[in-house]
Amino acid sequence: MIKKYLAYFTFLLAIATVFSCGKKQDKPKELSIPLGHIVIDSIVPFKDGAQCRISVDFTYLKGKQYQTVNDSLLRMGTVQPNYFAVSYEPLSPEQAIPELVSRYATEYIEMAKYIDEREKEYSQLDWALDIKTRLIAGKGENIVYLSDITIKTGDVTNKYTLANNVDLKTGKRVSLSDEFGNDLKDLTDDILEQIAKNIDTEKDSLKAKGYFVDIDAYPTKNFILYDDSVTFIYNPGEINVDETKVTLEL
Missing domain, CATH: 3.30.565.40 (Fervidobacterium nodosum Rt17-B1 like)
Known part of the structure; x- marks a missing residue:
């Protein structure tokens, strides 16, 4: 039981760091x-x-x-x-x-x-x-x-x-609209640029790399809002074979 709760504590700390990039808070909020x-x-x-x-x-x-x-x-x-x-x-x-x-x-x-x-x-x-x-x-x-x-x-x-x-x-x-409004074009562009940066390629090459093949790019409703950033979580098979996480600074 002690090991189980230690695992929970460790994982919560990991989530706060793995899901963020660029600008970071001094320490994770508790x-x-x-x-x-x-x-x-x-x-x-x-x-x-x-x-x-x-x-x-x-x-x-x-x-x-x-x-x-x-x-x-x-x-x-x-x-x-x-x-x-x-x-x-x-x-x-x-x-x-x-x-x-x-x-x-x-x-x-x-x-x-x-x-x-x-x-x-x-x-x-x-x-x-x-x-x-x-x-x-x-x-x-x-x-x-x-x-x-x-x-x-x-x-x-x-x-x-x-x-x-x-x-x-x-x-x-x-919801997405609560945070970003109803026009999500700029947000979508930012996500594409960040994915391209993450995999070291050009935005125009993403489809060739297996991202958003045969579908239009979009910001997923599956996201995490922090004070200084937002992380979008695309699950396996959604926009790519693998899970894709994209973090943008706010």
């Missing part, structure tokens, strides 16, 4: 918010050794004053699948995370039966869902909620990171 964790590790057996491993570590804000924020975090897709987006009932981590695990386990069994009946000995039914979430200080008094998600279905594994900037006063997500 969160003064009491945090809790809902941790569930479950193995759902099917047959012949096939199983689904479900592991969730959901970070939430402790205290009644943060009930609205926690409710919003559960609805905005910080956990996947996002079962709670259209829920009309108040949500709490203590209730929602066990429900997430239960529903995913049920879906696995249903899908495993369906696949097994049709593919027989060729079916690949070793699945896994791994969700780890964490909070870091964002711009001003805002927080940034980060989710590292891995979904494995047979031989196919998808890993990605979700970033949500959240206003602590309202519990609402801070």
Whole structure:
């Protein structure tokens, strides 16, 4: 348990430095918010050794004053699948995370039966869902909620990171338009120039290098706002085969 919390502490410090470049604050801002964790590790057996491993570590804000924020975090897709987006009932981590695990386990069994009946000995039914979430200080008094998600279905594994900037006063997500307005052309140009700089090439050569092939360039909604910079996180397969992080000074 001690090693686990040391790992969390080390990773939070790493995030504050890795995601920034150029101008930097003297030291990373620290969160003064009491945090809790809902941790569930479950193995759902099917047959012949096939199983689904479900592991969730959901970070939430402790205290009644943060009930609205926690409710919003559960609805905005910080956990996947996002079962709670259209829920009309108040949500709490203590209730929602066990429900997430239960529903995913049920879906696995249903899908495993369906696949097994049709593919027989060729079916690949070793699945896994791994969700780890964490909070870091964002711009001003805002927080940034980060989710590292891995979904494995047979031989196919998808890993990605979700970033949500959240206003602590309202519990609402801070959007691109909130921060940069509706005209994002200049921002898009800045992102292209920074990617080109990062990989030591010219902006006009990015498509040849495998970036934004057959799609128009855009600033992703998956971003982290700091006081002095913004980091855009493009997940694997989004604009390139690999994950791409782009940091711009503000």
